[in-house]
Amino acid sequence: MPRTVGPFVQRGLRPLFRVALCSQLCWPMLAFADTAYDQMVIDARAGHYTPALTALRQVPAGQASAAQISDHLQIASWAGLDAEVVQVYETQGRYRDLPVQALSATARAYRNLKRWDAATELYRQALAIDPRNPDLQLGLVLTQADAGKPDEAVSRAKALVAAKPDDPMRRLALGYALTRANSPHEALFEYDQAFTRAGNKPEVAREYVIALQRAQLPEPALRLARLQPGLIDPGMRRRLEGDVAAERVRLTDMASRSETERFIIADRALADYDKLLTTWSPVAEAHDDVLRWRIDRLGALNARARRAEVIAEYQKLIAEGVSIPTYALRWVASSYLEQREPEIAVDLYRRVLTAPDADPADRFEDSTALYYALLESEKSEEARVLAEDLAKAQPPRVELKGLPIGNPNDEWMDAQQLAAQAGTYGADLPSAEARLDTLVNQGPGNIGLRLAQADLYQARDWPRRSESLLKEVEATTPRDRGLEVAQARAAMDLQEWRQMDALVDDVVARYPENAHVKRLQRQREVHDMAELRIEAYTGKSYGGGSGDAGAVTGSRDFGIETLLYSPPINEDWRLFGGAGYATGDFEEGTGHHRWQRLGVERRTRDMTLEAEVSNHSYGSGDKQGARLAVARDINDHWQYGGSLDYLSAETPLRALNSGIRANGGSGFVRWRANESREWRLAVSPSHFSDGNNRLEAVVTGREGIYSAPRLQVELGLEVATSRNSGSNEVPYFNPKSDFTVMPTVNANHVLYRRYETTWSQQFQVGAGTYSQRDHSTGAMGLLGYGQRFIWNDVLEAGAALSWLNRPYDGDRESDLRLLVDLTYRF
Template identity: 90%
Template sequence: MPRTVGPFVQRGLRPLFRVALCSQLCWPMLAFADTAYDQMVLDARAGHYTPALTALRQVPAAQASTAQISDHLQIASWAGLDAEVVAVYEAQGRNRALPVQALTATARAYRNLKRWDSAAELYRQALVIDPQNPDLQLGLALTQADAGQPDEAVTRAKAMVAAKPADPMRRLALGYALTRANDPHEALFEYDQAFSRAGSSPEVAREYIYALQRARLPEPALRLARLQPGLIERGVQRRLEGDVAAERVRLADMASRSEQERFVIADRALADYDKLLATWTPVAEAHDDVLRWRIDRMGALNARARRAEVIAEYQKLIAEGVSIPTYALRWVASSYLEQREPEIAVDLYRRVLSAPDADPAERFEDSTALYYALLESEKSEEARALAEEMAKAQRPRIELKGLPIGNPNDEWMDAQQLAAQAGTYGADLPSAEARLETLVNQGPGNTGMRLAQADLYQARDWPRRSENLLKEVEATIPRNRDLEIAQARAAMDLQEWRQMDALTDDVVARYPENAHVKRLQRQREVHDMAELRIEAYTGKSYGGGNGDAGAVTGSRDFGIETLLYSPPIDEDWRLFGGAGYATGDFEEGTGHHRWQRLGVERRTRDMTLEAEVSNHSYGSGDKQGARVAVARDIDDHWQYGGSLDYLSANTPLRALNSGVRANGGSGFVRWRANESREWRLAVSPSHFSDGNNRLETLLTGHEGIYSAPRLQVELGLEVGASRNSGSNEVPYFNPKADFSVMPTVSANHVLYRRYETTWSQQFQVGAGTYSQRDYNTAAMGLLSYGQRFIWNDVLEAGAALSWLNRPYDGDRESDVRLLVDLTYRF
């Protein structure tokens, strides 16, 4: 924030200096022996200049003596008539042998008129006459300081101080020269020395206050000013009060001694500004200061996490035509980013970086903020390019004189981390993993780098690996906010609900205003909600041996199931219940199936368990069923599980329509390398009530082949085989044995994404073969297109239209199917 320059610098010599430089003006006997003239001189010394000046002005220039000219110069100087002093000197005194007093008065007049060279020349002339005169040395030093020769002024003033260290005037002169040399802290030392020797002098105290202000120490300056009311001008004290509040704004952004004190300084600054604005807004002369306070107050609001108020004040100032300085634009941009308006933040950060008065020391921090604003604006390619540019611009070490290898550059490490993390957000997780691993090896004690690595492990679906790394970091920074947020998210992935609650409660209590904490709290709230799932399908088959009646699904088939989960009970448990209906037209008639389900789910670390009972209505009467299923994780890569079904829900509707039911089960093992590679093998035996035993095996897998922020493409493979012991002369599709291979290419394209809202489309194409015992091997083809919408963490809905062409018992059949699903949490 800009600082107010003390009037001492703006206006030249203060009165104390003027008195000191006049100390040699001890008037000699005047040339006139006229008693009346003597009295006029005495009156002039007492402050009544007009009579003497009137008399001297009436003396013809040609008749004026050296003494009269000297008197005229000195009395006019006393009267503050600098222009008259210079005019008299240049017209009458330039070629006279004037005394030191007259030369000094003229030099002072030249100096006040900012004619530095002429003033310095006269001071030097006077020093030839009286080389040991300290007041002449003082005047020359001050003139050199004003004339843009601060080094010479400092050298001269230091010599004067060395000769007489206890003289406060010499200390003040050296302080003035150092101020002109742009060394306010060294200057403050000299002013402090003068104050310690002559602090009772109002002029010395006043200059000390100005020196404190220039050294950016407004609080002690204001405290001293308040001890002596009236010592400084009202406007200067007003600006000092604003400087104190501005200093607190800067301090509010720094790390505090404890979490409880994070907002104490910001609250004090806001209280200062509220008082200042209430007092001075109605005063016209304070208009510029009031505008500055309003601008600086936005910094206190930003530090206090009152982002909406920052934006509101910014918009008011813009509407009033106020130009917002660069330092304040940072606060506004930060507030817009926190308020989830990243596009505006991007524009503001770019203005900050391109501003003529941009601070080079702030460039890295501003560029980092722009990077995150670009990410949240869904401009991940631009963000990644910026991160790479920052990484290249920084040097690993800072070269320092006397250190041959320099010091490590923290900004280089931060830039490398940013570039590595850009790969995570840019859907290039393998590259990000390799870069982060290299950086962690280079700086194993860098906790920020290890937290970034843990976040990457979570993005790659390795929650246990992330958890282990976070435990190592915990030994160094046990209650770090970012650490606990990452641990809470890992706990959520691992179904460690109590641990998630403890960590979330802790960071919410300590940092309720933080955006990442708010996000974590929202995820916990969604987890604690009830959940509604709805799935529906409809389709139509063409061709086949039964005309328009599909061999498996029938024709004009339709089905829907609704399932409702309760909120978590005692963290691990959820009750669920639901109902469903399915129908289809087959050659032997229309089939109907109605069912109701009631069950319980338990989710704990490494295991998910479900048990349910069900009621089924098909054919005649009601039948009861049951199911139990378990899935257990071995580690981040392996999972196994299985289920047992009494009156299996997988029984074909065509079999149920003919009164045939089935019991069965399933077992599976899954291997998941990372987010883009997975394989799953499932084996499902079942026993039909007509005596048929079926064994099905299915191998599925996918491999990512292309990944970008908005597009992911993967290869898939589905290999299936089945065997039935019964005759194929049954009223449902029952091949003795079959084998199918279906490679696919799938693509997911994000159409729109903003924070928790995503709209995407999915494409899939597949071509394979199907082999059935007693029939020839034939081709299969698949086309599918769908869209999916996710909103605010609580709503997810999707629809997909597919076309499948394949043979059944040697007859080719096409099936067009629409699938719709919806999940809603409340």
């Protein structure tokens, strides 16, 4: 919660009390003054103290009468000369028989000088003479309150109020005692009662204003002060105006009645601060207040999502040597986190948590904020440890007096959710799933838990399961911001483009400043961009039956293809076109293949369809080709698809170089359990123009065996077989039948990651066997290394170098290959 500078410092005896307690000290009025001394006393009553005091000071101490000492004590008290009152009493009057008025004046002087015990003793001495004197009773109440005995003061004041409840002075005294007893709201009641009975008196109204301000009700206090000009001094009014603005900053953290009103209070607070700073910045005496306003204004800027201004003003204050209080550091840390500077936010949140004046009530919220700052700083292990510690530190129930089993602790549930989500962000998705399932069973109506569960399902590549869960949540809170953001992401995964647009438009219109909404809007913008894809390869083969000419790819082979997709048309459609070139040296000579492609792609829920026509140049003349491909999802786990190709792009370049073309197709079925387990079967028949019919089948699979935030390791397996009906005496590799088994270990290591920018490296090691009809089974070995760079959602580029050693037609061959790809959206 935002905080402000505390209420006004508790004062000593206020002017109203002074007037009240002097009421019994005035001598009886004389109708006539017969002497000069009497005239000086009369003048002193009128406020001219100097003549009487001068005369009394000239009386030798040993010759002063009790009456003269009494006069001296009272007149010096009227003049506010507390030290002189005490000095006269201690040197001349302590052992004299003084009247009540003199004792009361001296007691008041002792109190003003904060000599509480001496003041209490004199008040009690005076009360022994006049026990029913209400002013003496009030004076004793005030003294006890100031002397650190508020309970005694409250008890005495309550007795006075009970005896005469309509006396505003007694109500004020009780309010003062209650204030000293740290009961500001009970005190406010007494001040309110005094104001109700004597609100026309400026002294009473002033005390009421101060009580309102002390009870953290600055707005009604300021309103009352404005109704009675001159009631409070300009400095006090200035501070009240600052307190009103600070109160509005506190209110910005509370839920508004509607979305459209959530910034109204923050805007009012900012308007207040702008006016105050403009008015008072040039005034030297307002320097401390101006600094306080500048600090508190950070909260209004933060609530208004003006994060850059928060940081700029914070840096100015730091440069000026201003010490920023803990409550304001929380706003600054939040702004740095929103501005994607999480490392600074981490340091600030740690300062907040370890500050001596840190509020224990804010510890959980601040720790949660630190968790996200650590997460965005790519310190996911530290974040997970923090989340686990929070989960262990929170008790499941809050013990309350009178309730044997207590009440459920909301912070316990929030901490458990945070720890479960830490598994999601820490690449431990199975553990996170189990923990969230348990929590949802304990709190099925908790919207935050259900949304976290839906996010986990998306991370596990289960968008339909996520969508179904979000539909259940929608029945409870149909326009919750977090719900709509999650639904939009699920719609994007499911290629529900219109639904995605509707959801994104809605949350952007309602919460344009929210970081999650901004991220969603960015993803939609990227989806709506054109897309350029470039793929290139080159390689060199060693060994084999043809020397340096590889049996399949030739030697010094090179290929490149560029493909350009249009932005989405009517949501579902994209046009694409591209061109490519491939060349390689073979035993028969150098082969060249140039092609151009033009097609259309349609992406809808559960289906992606592509159709294209192409032109191919190889050998002599141009040939036209065509292709139709479809992929269809059954559910989150199963997918099937296929393609038909006329003049297939998979035709070996060596065959094309000899004028042999191929038509064919393929079909596949894929099963995916989750993000780390997948198997795929593909069958591809083809017919070559030389009469050869080929049938290929490939089973590929992967299984994750280790996962950490920066490292993932998978086992891979490829099992392939093929059969050809034609002779193997053709100018391209054409075994009668073969069988390949290649297990691999694949590792992906993140070198650098910051938000949408990632730089990673990949390792691949494989060892298997290759069996070919009419030839013996031989070993295969594979080594690979690559790097990949992703930047700002629009650029992805990678390069991979691999070495493969395997036999072809009984001859061992090594192939060194470099693959480069780039995708750019604009």
